[in-house]
Amino acid sequence: MSTxxxxxxxxxxxxxxxRVVIEGLDIEIPPGKIxxxxxxxGCGKSxxxxxxxxxxxxxxxxxxxxxxxxxxxxxxxxARTLGLLPxxxxxxxxxxxxxxxxxxxxxxxxxxxxxxxxxxxxxAQALADTGIADLADRAVDELSGGQRQRxxxxxxxxxxxxxxxxxxxxxxxxxxxxxxxxxLLTDLNRDRGTTIVMVLHDINLAARYADHVFAVRSxxxxxxxxxxxxxxxxxxxxxxxxxxxxxxxxxxxxxxxLPRGRHHVRPxxxxxxxxxxxTLPGDPDDRAR
Amino acid sequence: xxxxxIIAGRRHRQRRHALVxxxxxxxxxxxxxxxLMVGKTFYSPAEVLAVIFGDTVPGASFTVxxxxxxxxxxxxFAGFAFGIAGAxxxxxxxxxxxxxxxxxxxxxxxxxxxxxxxVLSLDETAVSLMALGGALLTAAAIYLLSNRGGFAGTRxxxxxxxxxxxxDSAVTYVLSRAxxxxxxTAMQWLTGSLNGATWASVLPVVLSCALLAPVMLxxxxxxxxxxxxxxxxxxxxxxxxxxxxxxxxxAVTLLAFATAAAGPIAFVAFMxxxxxxxxxxxxxxxxxxxxxxxxxxxxxxxxIGQFAFDNRYPVGVVTGVxxxxxxxxxxxxxxxxxxxx
Numbered sequence: 001m002s003t004x005x006x007x008x009x010x011x012x013x014x015x016x017x018x019r020v021v022i023e024g025l026d027i028e029i030p031p032g033k034i035x036x037x038x039x040x041x042g043c044g045k046s047x048x049x050x051x052x053x054x055x056x057x058x059x060x061x062x063x064x065x066x067x068x069x070x071x072x073x074x075x076x077x078x079a080r081t082l083g084l085l086p087x088x089x090x091x092x093x094x095x096x097x098x099x100x101x102x103x104x105x106x107x108x109x110x111x112x113x114x115x116x117x118x119x120x121x122x123x124a125q126a127l128a129d130t131g132i133a134d135l136a137d138r139a140v141d142e143l144s145g146g147q148r149q150r151x152x153x154x155x156x157x158x159x160x161x162x163x164x165x166x167x168x169x170x171x172x173x174x175x176x177x178x179x180x181x182x183x184l185l186t187d188l189n190r191d192r193g194t195t196i197v198m199v200l201h202d203i204n205l206a207a208r209y210a211d212h213v214f215a216v217r218s219x220x221x222x223x224x225x226x227x228x229x230x231x232x233x234x235x236x237x238x239x240x241x242x243x244x245x246x247x248x249x250x251x252x253x254x255x256x257x258l259p260r261g262r263h264h265v266r267p268x269x270x271x272x273x274x275x276x277x278x279t280l281p282g283d284p285d286d287r288a289r
Numbered sequence: 290x291x292x293x294x295i296i297a298g299r300r301h302r303q304r305r306h307a308l309v310x311x312x313x314x315x316x317x318x319x320x321x322x323x324x325l326m327v328g329k330t331f332y333s334p335a336e337v338l339a340v341i342f343g344d345t346v347p348g349a350s351f352t353v354x355x356x357x358x359x360x361x362x363x364x365x366f367a368g369f370a371f372g373i374a375g376a377x378x379x380x381x382x383x384x385x386x387x388x389x390x391x392x393x394x395x396x397x398x399x400x401x402x403x404x405x406x407x408v409l410s411l412d413e414t415a416v417s418l419m420a421l422g423g424a425l426l427t428a429a430a431i432y433l434l435s436n437r438g439g440f441a442g443t444r445x446x447x448x449x450x451x452x453x454x455x456x457d458s459a460v461t462y463v464l465s466r467a468x469x470x471x472x473x474t475a476m477q478w479l480t481g482s483l484n485g486a487t488w489a490s491v492l493p494v495v496l497s498c499a500l501l502a503p504v505m506l507x508x509x510x511x512x513x514x515x516x517x518x519x520x521x522x523x524x525x526x527x528x529x530x531x532x533x534x535x536x537x538x539x540a541v542t543l544l545a546f547a548t549a550a551a552g553p554i555a556f557v558a559f560m561x562x563x564x565x566x567x568x569x570x571x572x573x574x575x576x577x578x579x580x581x582x583x584x585x586x587x588x589x590x591x592x593i594g595q596f597a598f599d600n601r602y603p604v605g606v607v608t609g610v611x612x613x614x615x616x617x618x619x620x621x622x623x624x625x626x627x628x629x630x
Contacts, residue, residue, distance in 0.1 A: 055523050079526025086520035090383060092513075094570060096302060098295050106514050107526035111507055115299070117292075124292040133291075137298040159525065 005081055005162045005195060006031050007052060011061035014044070014051050014219075021047045022219040024061070029163075034189050034196045036210035036227075038203050040240050044219040045199045046087070046167055052197065053084040053165050065163075079107035083161035085152055087168050091140040097151050098136040101126055104158030126157035130184060146177030153184060164188070166198040170205065178202070182209045203240075207231050208254040215239045231255040302570060306578070309569045313581035317365065320588035324361040325353055327596065355487075363486040363551055364587045364604070366494045368561075370547035372583020373505055374540040375558030376565065376575045381515055381536055382442035385619055388559035389428075389544050392449025395553035396456035397427025398545055402478040402552075403460050407467045417490070417549035420478070424545035427452060432537060480605030481554030483591055490550045497546040502580065505539045508532060509574040554590075555605045556612020557583050563619075586611075 170178040249256035401423025435445035565578035590607040
């Protein structure tokens with residue numbers, strides 16, 4: 001499967017009414033890699049993802065798929081290359097898993113045509129790849145949260161796009177299911193070469209699973225690169241206004257962020273005492289600002 | 290599970306769909322036939338068929354050909370139109386309360402018609418045209434009002450309910466000033482009735498169904514994608530706005546023509562979709578079954594209204610009696626499951 005599709009944005013400005021969320025942003029998604037977009041709540045990361053998926057029309061600037069602007073191109077044609085799993089899709093009451101996954105075939109189907117053999121084969125493969133083949137005839141609303149998320153990912157797989165965008169695919173899942181979903185996406189990336197772009201809340205999961213991280217603050221990209229290079233305590237302070245210690249994660253070697261809140265902080269050997277004093281409102285640098 | 294097993298599962302669900310559709314068509318045929326045969330005078334199937342094929346049968350030619358046949362045909366097609374229109378709105382907005390008779394579109398038709406009858410003293414054709422215009426205008430107003438700063442289904446429903454209340458009070462005001470002889474005609478526009486169905490009033494409904502139902506049914510797959518949410522639909526390559534406008538215009542036109550001929554037969558648009566979804570399975574495409582359920586509802590309700598009691602009641606009274614408890618049930622259920630609108 002091809003990994004040559006490129007996704008980028010040029011001088012992108014996005015706004016809801018008068019409120020400008022993103023202004024003059026340039027971004028190039030590394031093809032064939034897993035990319036995570038991280039940032040604080042309301043920083044514009046979801047809006048950016050939605051714009052990359054043509055769900056938000058840019059106020060100015062453009063999104064380029066394979067070097068061509070998305071604007072004015074047939075949306076069904078784009079949907080054969082670019083898939084999106086939104087944050088909270090709705091499953092019709094009572095729909096069977098296989099039928100929902102089959103909806104992913106929409107951009108490959110004619111309006112009135114029946115399912116082709118290929119449609120069935122792809123749906124079967126998507127169910128198998130996500131480990132939910134046994135659930136094919138069950139109703140989606142009977143499933144657990146983790147299973148349901150697999151169904152949605154299977155639907156995105158059935159769409160057979162080389163680029164897949166996901167808006168917080170791990171929200172509402174417990175830690176085991178979060179890891180399961182991210183492992184699944186990694187398989188997809190490694191086995192099929194699918195370019196994956198996801199907005200992630202959890203900076204530590206982003207650091208572990210992404211090849212490339214974009215850190216967004218107030219609608220601007222403040223850092224871009226491999227997690228081990230860009231995720232530092234300075235970046236975390238810049239992006240989240242949070243003091244932290246960043247150490248290598250003993251399991252994966254990726255950086256892991258240990259937040260330093262106001263409570264439960266133990267003085268570390270060799271650290272300046274003031275910075276850790278729980279009676280002080282924050283870092284001395286912050287107070288000075 | 291392998292591809293053949295998935296095929297088997299899907300075939301099974303499609304068979305259920307086909308079976309339900311077949312049974313509904315059969316029941317409709319029976320109800321239609323009964324409507325043609327039964328009345329003050331009973332006519333045998335042979336006599337009815339003779340009339341349909343253009344033979345002159347003393348008595349039956351008039352009673353069946355000019356009274357019962359238009360009545361039954363209007364019931365069939367108006368019910369079908371109401372069912373499709375209602376299910377389209379409910380499915381598209383992912384909410385069973387989003388039916389056009391709840392969100393003011395039927396009220397728009399009624400208000401325009403009552404205004405035409407009482408204030409402007411228009412004739413039947415002009416009143417039908419006004420009802421059509423009223424429905425389309427109301428739909429456009431509700432859509433535009435709810436579309437500011439991005440489309441939101443819930444906002445459309447709430448605005449629609451508000452608009453419905455306003456229009457209904459306008460109707461009440463006009464009726465309170467009406468002359469007694471206008472009231473009779475105007476009342477039809479409040480509950481819906483098949484009395485006075487003529488071929489002239491039935492024909493536009495049949496034509497609108499023949500033209501628009503295929504268009505609506507061709508959107509089944511897009512509608513199926515819209516049910517996953519606007520974002521998912523757009524990501525699957527559905528032109529969300531175009532599909533939505535097409536479906537709204539189609540549904541409102543179907544509803545308006547049916548309303549112009551039969552009045553806003555209470556709750557048919559509202560009940561048909563959920564009943565159809567219950568029997569075909571919710572994942573299936575609901576438009577055709579909803580249309581059939583609508584047709585069956587109106588045919589059966591009219592039979593009940595005509596023959597079950599000592600007095601004859603207009604069909605809208607019967608569907609209203611059936612529909613109101615269902616509305617309450619739906620509200621209680623929504624409340625219990627913790628959902629908002």
